[in-house]
Amino acid sequence: MLVVMDHNATREEIDAVVIAIEEKGYTARPIPGGERVSIGILNNEGPVDASHFLGLPGVKDAIPVTRPYKLVSREFKPEDTVIQVGGVTIGKDKLTIVAGPCAIESESQALTIANHVKQSGAQLFRGGAFKPRTSPYSFQGLGKEGLIILARVREVTGMPVVTEVMDLETFDLVEEYADMIQIGARNMQNFSLLRRAGHSRKPILLKRGMAATIDEWLMAAEYILESGNSQVILCERGVRTFVHHSRNTLDLSAVPVVRKESHLPIIIDPSHAAGRRDQVIPLSRAAVAVDAHGLMVEVHHQPEKAMSDGAQSLYPDQFDLLCRQVLAIFNHVKEG
């Protein structure tokens, strides 16, 4: 942290900041400049809270210098984390494709789609049993019945299954059925849920919040690691911007940034980013080209009858095309 003083800060004000820093147990190092004095804060373990100093007389700004996260950082653990979900590997040099409907609607719907996506190349099956919906009047998912169907899909197809958990009350239940547990964008800073996920032995798929910085996202993952579970996969799904030709704006620069800052794998959800079917294939190609560790794509055999998010679900044929296109790109990125 660097505390920047006003250009006309008095000697007394500067001294008071130095004392405030040292009272916290840190070392203060004043740096006289041409126009103003700055004061470096050293010997802190973990991040320094700017608000301790920002309000002091004569202080103009307080600038963080080090990153706030620790366990998730590549500085802490230089080698890539590789995660096993059922028999499927996520991370490092793999490209893992997760696919399935937004919501589980029936056993026949789930099995139909699962067979399609498996044949095209998906390794994991996704489907919502507990659905977070903006409106209390929308379909909220089949709940436990949906989980039972997911287990049936795994049994029939051999694909491990991913589904979302919404609260502490249903965590045990979801954990029992799922091979990987998803925490949705709206819950990215539901810290109680993150802590509970940290006590799970199942891998956690942590979606980025709609307006989360990468620092906040990695700090959310830090909660999970700090509570004991180091199997976290990050999932970028678009951020909210002024743009309205897609539902969200897919932030693909998150991939190189996360790969540099953290050892955790990162996959992309083009379906929720786009919100419209016709952008999903191009964005999937881009996601693989930018070197994400995988994709999570919504597929439905009858999207016009889907109980949620039909507009962004691919037809099985389209998903098949998607898989062929992204695998060709993946091979080239890896060879390049």
Next chain:
Amino acid sequence: MLVVMDHNATREEIDAVVIAIEEKGYTARPIPGGERVSIGILNNEGPVDASHFLGLPGVKDAIPVTRPYKLVSREFKPEDTVIQVGGVTIGKDKLTIVAGPCAIESESQALTIANHVKQSGAQLFRGGAFKPRTSPYSFQGLGKEGLIILARVREVTGMPVVTEVMDLETFDLVEEYADMIQIGARNMQNFSLLRRAGHSRKPILLKRGMAATIDEWLMAAEYILESGNSQVILCERGVRTFVHHSRNTLDLSAVPVVRKESHLPIIIDPSHAAGRRDQVIPLSRAAVAVDAHGLMVEVHHQPEKAMSDGAQSLYPDQFDLLCRQVLAIFNHVKEG
């Protein structure tokens, strides 16, 4: 909902959309235009899910025409909702000021601040016992001990108390101690928590999410009303934008919009919007001038020693000035 067809959509594609609409039990009304056909959807109860139609062949767009919310809307209930918190009234023609520290740190800290803010004109006392923090390494609040201190503040000062609830597990406990229960910005779409709040008999203070539209915010309130609790106060606290001279951008146009669309009261939190002390007083004046039903302001007698958010906490003197300034404006807005 208006389904807009491509300008070269075929007769068959238009008919297929009409059938898809009628299969859902709605009425379809095609509107031939100069360049293209649009199809109105009538006789729907509640909102129509655009995704059912957006993906159909020949469909260019699907435009929502009616608002998705019902119980919170002024069309449903024309008169203002007035809410009692302890003996304090929020809503309609009142200006209610909530003040206190970000976090409860000790009984002496809480009582010192409570006495100050009461004397200046605050009617409700706020203070966090369970704190949602971006970092797992930051101070997380005193928990139950904090709640006991809040009860003590109420006993000593007579002020009703407001505090945040973070999860289902601690809801009963918070409900027992608090006069009004806050749901924070990060939990605005924690639907399980909203449902639980809907079963409470205590008023709920619902903060707007960092990137929430007003529709989404009102839909979150709809969850609470739909579950049985109609005592909801909305709290605008700034939204995340590209701007970085304040922590968030206070969206004051939310006040006239909410007042027009809904019967629920709306208050402003200038402290979390600004994130810096020196913007809090001007933004508070603006909030009252724009005709909010109240303010929630962070105050600390020693902000430089505060365990969280010290940089945005006012000194007691500043809060005193704030109260004098906003009351003068309030009287004029009401007379005007």
Next chain:
Amino acid sequence: MLVVMDHNATREEIDAVVIAIEEKGYTARPIPGGERVSIGILNNEGPVDASHFLGLPGVKDAIPVTRPYKLVSREFKPEDTVIQVGGVTIGKDKLTIVAGPCAIESESQALTIANHVKQSGAQLFRGGAFKPRTSPYSFQGLGKEGLIILARVREVTGMPVVTEVMDLETFDLVEEYADMIQIGARNMQNFSLLRRAGHSRKPILLKRGMAATIDEWLMAAEYILESGNSQVILCERGVRTFVHHSRNTLDLSAVPVVRKESHLPIIIDPSHAAGRRDQVIPLSRAAVAVDAHGLMVEVHHQPEKAMSDGAQSLYPDQFDLLCRQVLAIFNHVKEG
């Protein structure tokens, strides 16, 4: 500027950065920390370009410490700038109200509106002669004829007039007729236009760009001052965000920030921020309460027939109410 090194930067990489800094004529001051080294850059006149250092091996970040602007800054000129437009004063303790139609449509339209707004309390008249329009098919303004009508309004009512300039070619013409020259949001970083404005002897009203930071806005003003014209009034008119219940999001915290950082006056345009008539009066009250130096408001006697922006134009009665309400608040803010 503080150059932050990777935690495993080598001695050689650190030395190379020191040399690169010194080659630019600055002083480098390495600051060894617990985890990593940072290097302060001292003795720079004017801002340092981060890009010189960001790309060097071992460099993690380069953090600006000082503000980039000079002539517009309060550090450079501590006392408020006060500007005369015709006989009207803008700045310091004054509240100045500018009002009129979006576009000049005819002499009768302009005079009708001018008489209304003058009677209600406006001191300056605004009206567009050259209109920047998103579509080439929209009404583009009356051009020179509009300027002649503005001159007629000034003659008849005594009010100084404000109008927008769009390019270098018409600058001389606009300058001849206008008492204050507006540079619109879309041209905030049209640097050739800013330079030309710097050679004018007329005051310049500089609108904030739709996505401009305050630093960028003040740097745009710096272009004008640096070219010789120190009569600049800043005008906040909302920034583009994800919000869509208003056309833009009015950023009122810009007022305390600009007042702190700069000596230039700042006024608010609630009409373009809102884009809808029913938010204009509440936002105007808020703007005065936050202590802006003035307002610029669109008014039309027949907004439903206006040739542009009718939806945000107030009826004369509404403007009259606005003036009464904001003056009451202004008096209280100044007394408080």
Next chain:
Amino acid sequence: MLVVMDHNATREEIDAVVIAIEEKGYTARPIPGGERVSIGILNNEGPVDASHFLGLPGVKDAIPVTRPYKLVSREFKPEDTVIQVGGVTIGKDKLTIVAGPCAIESESQALTIANHVKQSGAQLFRGGAFKPRTSPYSFQGLGKEGLIILARVREVTGMPVVTEVMDLETFDLVEEYADMIQIGARNMQNFSLLRRAGHSRKPILLKRGMAATIDEWLMAAEYILESGNSQVILCERGVRTFVHHSRNTLDLSAVPVVRKESHLPIIIDPSHAAGRRDQVIPLSRAAVAVDAHGLMVEVHHQPEKAMSDGAQSLYPDQFDLLCRQVLAIFNHVKEG
């Protein structure tokens, strides 16, 4: 346009809207719904201005149904536009790579870089002679001298050259030297400049504004086409969002949207989007995978000594790697 009435709008208010619509020469078609009446506007040529109706009594909303642009739309011209710049083709099935330094600094610098990028596969050379800079104190480009150097580069290497024009005054000069004329993001809505570009016979590279919607961007292109020049190449370069790990957020979904809505080619500038060298290669791969018509990349042989934007400039070796990677992807996208 669909005008949506309040649910309690009176018969008279509805009639008044119908009359207002017909006064404009359009056809009004009221659509009675369950809850409220909407009124379709038919037989308009070109876009309808919502503001004519938004302010009328009883009107709740006015929703545009058709796109505002015409000449740039694929509905108007279904086949892809292909543009020749010098002997180089842009559009349809080509991938065109533009590369060079941010600013021309000297003949030796320009030629050194040009030879590097040509050898790696660039077909066009870019370099700024007139530079729009946030600060008046930054290097503003060599001006005419820069243009002469560009001509020399063309002569020596055979590559056509691209450079930015900033104002009307220097347009003729730039037009004389450049093979393709760039209009920068800050000037995207400088309508006088767009009109002048419309009278040029040189192709125009139109960058997307920092906060421009695709509609606004296409309307800016519409100005150029409407003035007579149909050789416009669009360039996405990132939009401003809350994100700060890259300078801007690259909006790759713009590519499928522009390809669907318009016949004009679209290329990507990853350098200005990222603002940091280490994101440029991954984003370039993504841009090609998403099916852009080309890339524009900043390259410098000594970026740490560059006079502007050094941090985002690739070293020649990196650019060489980039070309190899994107060509492999391009071939697969085209084969797939």
